[in-house]
Amino acid sequence: MTQQVFKVAKKGKSAHSTDPNDFVFHSSYNTFKIIEEGTKTYTLSASTSNQDVVVAHGLDFIPVAHAFAKRDSASQVFAPNGIDVELWGAKLGMSGDITFNYIESDDTNIIFNFDNSDSVTVAMSIRYFILERVS
Amino acid sequence: MASYSSRVLASADDGYWAGGWSYNSSQVGIGKNFLGGDVYSAFRFNSVNIPQGTTITSATLTIVDGENNSKSISTRLYGIDEDDTADFSSDPGSRSKTTAYTDYSQTNQTTDNTNVITVTSIVQEIVNRGSWSSGNDMGFISADQGSSNDNILRYHAYDGSTTKCALLTINWSGASPSASPSLSPSSSQSPSSSPSPSSSISPSSSPSSSVSASPSPMPPFFGIRVAKENQDALSTDSPYNLKFDSRFGTLKYFDKQPINISFDANNDIAGKGTYTHNLGYYPFVEVFVRVYIGTPSGNYEYCPFHGAGATVFYHANYKITETDIIVYGEINGVSTSTWNFDFLVFIYKNDLGL
Numbered sequence: 217m218t219q220q221v222f223k224v225a226k227k228g229k230s231a232h233s234t235d236p237n238d239f240v241f242h243s244s245y246n247t248f249k250i251i252e253e254g255t256k257t258y259t260l261s262a263s264t265s266n267q268d269v270v271v272a273h274g275l276d277f278i279p280v281a282h283a284f285a286k287r288d289s290a291s292q293v294f295a296p297n298g299i300d301v302e303l304w305g306a307k308l309g310m311s312g313d314i315t316f317n318y319i320e321s322d323d324t325n326i327i328f329n330f331d332n333s334d335s336v337t338v339a340m341s342i343r344y345f346i347l348e349r350v351s
Numbered sequence: 352m353a354s355y356s357s358r359v360l361a362s363a364d365d366g367y368w369a370g371g372w373s374y375n376s377s378q379v380g381i382g383k384n385f386l387g388g389d390v391y392s393a394f395r396f397n398s399v400n401i402p403q404g405t406t407i408t409s410a411t412l413t414i415v416d417g418e419n420n421s422k423s424i425s426t427r428l429y430g431i432d433e434d435d436t437a438d439f440s441s442d443p444g445s446r447s448k449t450t451a452y453t454d455y456s457q458t459n460q461t462t463d464n465t466n467v468i469t470v471t472s473i474v475q476e477i478v479n480r481g482s483w484s485s486g487n488d489m490g491f492i493s494a495d496q497g498s499s500n501d502n503i504l505r506y507h508a509y510d511g512s513t514t515k516c517a518l519l520t521i522n523w524s525g526a527s528p529s530a531s532p533s534l535s536p537s538s539s540q541s542p543s544s545s546p547s548p549s550s551s552i553s554p555s556s557s558p559s560s561s562v563s564a565s566p567s568p569m570p571p572f573f574g575i576r577v578a579k580e581n582q583d584a585l586s587t588d589s590p591y592n593l594k595f596d597s598r599f600g601t602l603k604y605f606d607k608q609p610i611n612i613s614f615d616a617n618n619d620i621a622g623k624g625t626y627t628h629n630l631g632y633y634p635f636v637e638v639f640v641r642v643y644i645g646t647p648s649g650n651y652e653y654c655p656f657h658g659a660g661a662t663v664f665y666h667a668n669y670k671i672t673e674t675d676i677i678v679y680g681e682i683n684g685v686s687t688s689t690w691n692f693d694f695l696v697f698i699y700k701n702d703l704g705l
Contacts, residue, residue, distance in 0.1 A: 246579070247594060247595055249590050249595075249600070250599055251375075252373045253373075254372065256371055271371065272384030272388070272390060273369065274369040274505065284633070284635070284671070284703055293671040293703060293705055294668075294670050295636075295654075296655075298670075300670070301677075304679060306614065306619040306621055306622060307618075307619055307620060307621075309620050309621040309681045309683070324501065343705050344371075349591060
């Protein structure tokens with residue numbers, strides 16, 4: 217029996233190409249579906265490391281989650297395992313007050329972990345995406 | 352006696368709040384989250400064709416357990432005190448609630464078990480509104496009433512099952528009105544302007560010609576699905592059995608940009624590079640980076656990235672603005688070499704909305 221496929225090629229690419237990079241969609245490959253997305257606002261305590269921001273995901277499985285953070289007073293977004301780069305200079309390196317340490321998920325919650333080395337509280341917004349289930 | 356019976360008919364007609372508002376999940380939740388926050392659900396029913404001021408003889412909201420669960424909730428169900436409540440594509444938590452309510456408690460869940468909640472007084476209050484009009488849309492919303500923390504029960508939502516999502520049934524005295532033309536079977540052939548016919552409102556075959564839901568054995572699906580091997584796209588609602596499902600959004604990858612940074616550790620300890628996207632919003636971005644001295648070598652790592660050499664630590668980071676992606680490389684330690692950071696920036700046209 218012939219394997220049937222559903223393919224949508226990129227503009228200028230052949231639908232008969234064997235390179236998956238030439239397709240917008242190809243039924244031989246799975247896609248990340250955005251099962252759920254949301255925004256969590258939170259105020260980080262001043263001068264405190266290892267702060268958990270917890271969102272109950274309400275799902276019956278452990279989800280794969282991705283997220284980005286933005287301090288409300290800034291016009292820049294940063295990613296997990298990174299810092300909110302506020303100061304930069306070729307001979308100074310990069311520095312920021314907020315560190316987005318990691319994202320963790322379990323069967324109940326998504327947990328976003330931050331450090332705040334600033335001496336004042338910092339209002340944050342976190343945009344998260346649930347893309348798949350772990351199991 | 353006339354009656355109305357319909358399930359939720361669209362993705363944005365049910366949803367729940369659990370740290371953020373979600374209306375396209377396969378289930379809705381009610382209870383209290385780990386931190387003690389109210390996890391509430393809302394349900395909206397289309398074209399409730401009850402004349403203004405009609406006496407309601409009975410009304411029930413039926414919700415179906417979405418899983419096996421041993422937790423307990425205590426909640427209060429209100430009507431949304433509006434003449435024609437809008438869909439729930441945004442959080443309806445701040446909408447006015449009816450004075451009438453029904454308290455509801457539940458302990459334990461068994462998948463697919465039905466729970467019938469009487470909402471007669473709530474429906475009566477809504478149809479008694481001066482500007483209520485037959486054919487308007489009616490909504491309900493829960494509010495916690497003392498559930499313990501980390502107690503959430505989950506119920507089938509439209510996006511999980513069009514035949515097990517919330518059902519509203521109303522009986523009232525008087526002659527039955529006809530079905531709304533906008534929801535007649537003839538118009539339900541257009542997926543963009545009507546609900547799924549699996550639960551569309553249509554005249555029933557009963558002598559009273561009341562308006563009722565008429566689920567079919569195999570719900571038709573308006574949209575595109577591509578199932579995984581050995582899965583049937585028509586019989587599964589689980590997104591995990593599908594490679595593509597038009598009920599769910601996807602990451603819309605549109606561009607890949609290399610950015611290369613090079614700096615002499617004798618003179619500088621960091622470098623930066625910029626790619627201008629000019630999208631006017633904060634896009635979803637993924638970045639990979641390869642760090643090396645001399646000729647290009649090594650693997651691309653997911654960024655932000657922190658590594659170590661014999662005498663140095665090195666760090667790669669990035670930030671997103673509404674116009675640019677700015678990448679940074681930095682070394683800390685003793686080195687006289689020229690360091691290279693090769694970034695690959697993948698940009699998706701998904702607005703982070705921050």
